[in-house]
Amino acid sequence: MTVTVERSARAAGKGAAVRPPRRPRDSYALFLLPGALAFLAVIVLPFVMNTYVSFTDWQGVGSPEWSGLANYRELMDDSEFWASFRHSLSMVVAMAAIPTALGLVLAAALFDYVGKHFGSRTAAVLRACFYLPQVLPIAVAGIVWSWILAPDNGSLNALLKAIGLGSWQQDWLGDPDLALYSVMGVMVWVQLGFPLVVFMAGLQRVDPQLYEAAELDGAGWWRRFWHITLPQIRPEIYVVLTWCSIAALKVFGAVYVLTKGGPGGATDVPSYFSFTTFFEKTQVGYGAAISTVLTVVILALSLIGLRLQERTDS
């Protein structure tokens, strides 16, 4: 393309010196255009429309009636909405905090111990095993887990019974005191592979001499982990935490497949709450208000995450 432009410039009798050569960034901008337009059509435009709908009273058909801030006022007093947000925080623990912490320890163990003692192939196989749930569609994983956690014929209860722990059997997804923890457990399993892979990639760029020097100085595995591994892969930790927190706030599929927000709303999350308000109750304006609030929260969180990342990079 640059060649064509130069050729046409020469043909017009203008030397290249007449016009300063364009910076490469200008020609790259052109490649961004399709993506930018698609982003506009698929993300920005629907978001603007959704925000508009959130200020109306609308059942999804006919004309929306402007209702100003009524939906947002109702949202502030809606105990179900706040409960769903509290459950979201539990999801952040299950999908961001726990997998990040566990992923760090596992990545360090696989990289520093398994890789050294059992060979890098073994570490790679184990890493792939941990990552497998990330590849499975959540609907498939959810249905399999609902079989495992079923109260009467579920494999978990059957296993407990088989090993003589029959009294520990529970209605994992049907007991309101347990259901959220069960869903959290499933989400830890789903999410763990992602931080693990990112951290193992991050560990590749840590200078091995640091570990060797520390080892010569008599530092044990735990001290090496604490004083070398953690500070060295801090950027990856921020990326993973931000990414996973956003995924946790958006979680929908698992709740839809496992519990449909039940029992008695015990596992309801904002995205599912918005979905049922939208489609089941046909309160489209109110559902849109929930989505808008959720989007704003996620955007804010993303910006904080990016800022933290920039700070560590600099």
Added chain:
Amino acid sequence: MLTARRRVVAAAVILTGSLLVTSCGDSDSGSSDGKTLRLWHYEGPSSAMGIAWKEAIKEFEATHPGVKVEFEEKSFDQIQKTAPMVLNSSDAPDLMEYNKGNATAGLLSKQGLLTDLTEEATKRGWDKKLSPSVRTTSLYDTNGVMGSGKWYGVPNYAEYTLVYYNKDLFKKYGIAEPKTLDELTAAMDTFVENKVTPLANGGAAYPAQQYLYQLALSKADRSWVDAYQLYKGKTDFHDAAWTYGAQTFTDWVKKGYFSKSSSGQNEEAAGVSFTSGKAPILFSGSWWYGRFKTDNKFDWGTFRWPDSKLTLGSGGNLWVVPKGSKNKDLAYDFIDITMSKKIQNLLGNSGGVPVAADASAITDPQSKTLIDDFNTLSRNDGLAFYPDWPVPGFYDVLVSGTQKLITGSEKPDGYLSDLQEAYDKGAPKQ
């Protein structure tokens, strides 16, 4: 003249624009040439309705030479979630199956998205073929409330709830078929004594709320139903009927008639616990009938809920003609065929409940019982619709509340107050 760079930019914009436009979908929105009937429904191919409608398509094409039926099988969820948007677009089919009730067909009729079928219903005699209680869901007033006004849909099958019971298990424990509620509770006590949970149940879906509504119905009358479903009067959830329903349901949980773990189970789990021979009794809809005929490996039977004039049920889902239908006359002809004796008899013999069948043409004895029971109910004005109908989103409120009753995290009084609050918020103001 465009410079080379501008040409490239223009080409990129045009290419991207056209990609975006095509990605938004460009489906054939049908034609009004009278040669195609675009039909959507969501009945499984092996269900009674699926079998009957397949035959109706054949019949239609035979009686309309040169006309092709373009059938698209949809899922219940697909139509439930997207119907308003589809009907608002030029992609609407000529004829489609849609859910009955105020929150669904009523809402669409109110918004002017459905064709008024009053004239056709009179002209073609559909109004004569449907009994008053089946007809209720066909008529909607200007506020989208069922029961009066214009015809916006035609149901051509019906559904109601009944007690399915495992005769082999009843025999095993020496229990006769219950004729009264006392006999039914005595039977359940016997099962509990023998460590068998008598009632198949699903708290995470419709079965649990239907048990509770049936208990309330056994203490109610038509005016109570009209107040609750058609807003013809005030609904008080703390009245005798609702209180009895919620309290008895809670007592039955305590007595072990329902398993505690049923709170997280869906309707499928409830059905499976009956077909697998685990639970001896399931109270649910006639829509299970065909499946039980093939799946049950034991002797089974049905009876109506004892000591109750009313039970859950209504005309089935509706044929509706979208406002944007381009071949309305073909759509009316197709509805007419589904109402014919031939198709209705086939529906009845396939395990469905027809609304205009020839009683003598139903040859299967079990189907005969099913249809006779329905006809008795229909004649006695005993169909009380479904508990989640009056208010959009009430289904979720009932699921959530009934789950709490099963798990013991809510008392009947609190449960009924929750229902009252959601109902008052969603029902049209009196």
